[in-house]
Amino acid sequence: MLKLYNELADWWSLLSPVEDYEEEATFFGETLAKAGLPPSPSLLELGCGGGSNAYHLKKMFARVTLTDISPAMLRISQALNPECEHIEANMRTVRLGREFDAVFVHDAIDYMITPQELKQAMETVFVHCKPGGVALFVPDDVTESFEPSTESDGSDGVDRAARYIEWSYDPDETDYNYTVEYAYLLRERDGSVHVEHERHLIGLFPHDEWLRMLREVGFEAESVRDPYERDIFVAHKPVKINSIARKM
Structure with a gap:
């Protein structure tokens, strides 16, 4: 998952x-x-x-x-x-x-x-x-509305904060998918920040x-x-x- x-x-x-x-x-x-x-x-x-x-x-x-x-x-x-x-x-x-x-x-x-x-x-x-x-x-x-894009968002909590970057692109326009790369920047309670990355495969019809x-x-x-x-x-x-x- x-x-x-x-x-x-x-x-x-x-x-x-x-x-x-x-x-x-x-x-x-x-x-x-x-x-x-x-x-x-x-x-x-x-x-x-x-x-x-x-x-x-x-x-x-x-x-x-x-x-x-x-x-x-x-x-x-x-x-x-x-x-x-x-x-x-x-x-x-x-x-x-x-x-x-x-x-x-x-x-x-x-x-x-x-x-x-x-x-x-x-x-x-x-x-x-x-x-x-x-x-x-x-x-x-x-399919007709898809355009490559880059977005970012996130918010601050009481003692933690998070931001993300979302990069959407279609490496193969002949199939039913596009790709979204996510990078998450996560600031912990002690002030340390770590980064997570994952790729989501998205349906496009x-x-x-x-x-x-x-x-x-x-x-x-x-x-x-x-x-x-x-x-x-x-x-x-x-x-x-x-x-x-x-x-x-």
Whole structure:
């Protein structure tokens, strides 16, 4: 498992503070509400990470279930969202045996690095979405929008501080991936600073391929542009499900 979500998870709140998610999560909540939610709706988030989006979204929902593949990240989310249900699970394969009014997948979907993995995750979302329910997928990029970039951020805590550099590039434009190099600079309580590096492989799929696969799974899908100029995908599960979708 990647360092960021395992041995470095204790630094998450400094590398990616929860307050930084408020504006983005507000837009996601408005998008889900506009798509149609019943009274007292339920929410499932796949790949919740440290629970920062859920922290801002949970006030909209009567019941919230959060899943992630990383036990360390789930512990962070549990501290932030103690009233929410937390389950360790892989979004490619998990089957909870329940359906939800809304299913949300933030940028954890980026770690689906083949078309097969992406479709597996879509099938998981479909299975857990109630007929008439809505799903929201938020990839960082589609193929058409990707551009190499370098970013940095981080924050200071009471007695520790963290910064990171994020360098994104695509060494092979013929495949379904791009690469992100992360360097983390971590200042300990005693003032010492150490540096960690790791490489993340990120999935990158064409816009129309997203829509095609969502529709193949059984969703009625469309894309919308968010305030950060990303193409994100809103998918409705029909009230009447065809026979192929029932077999997932």
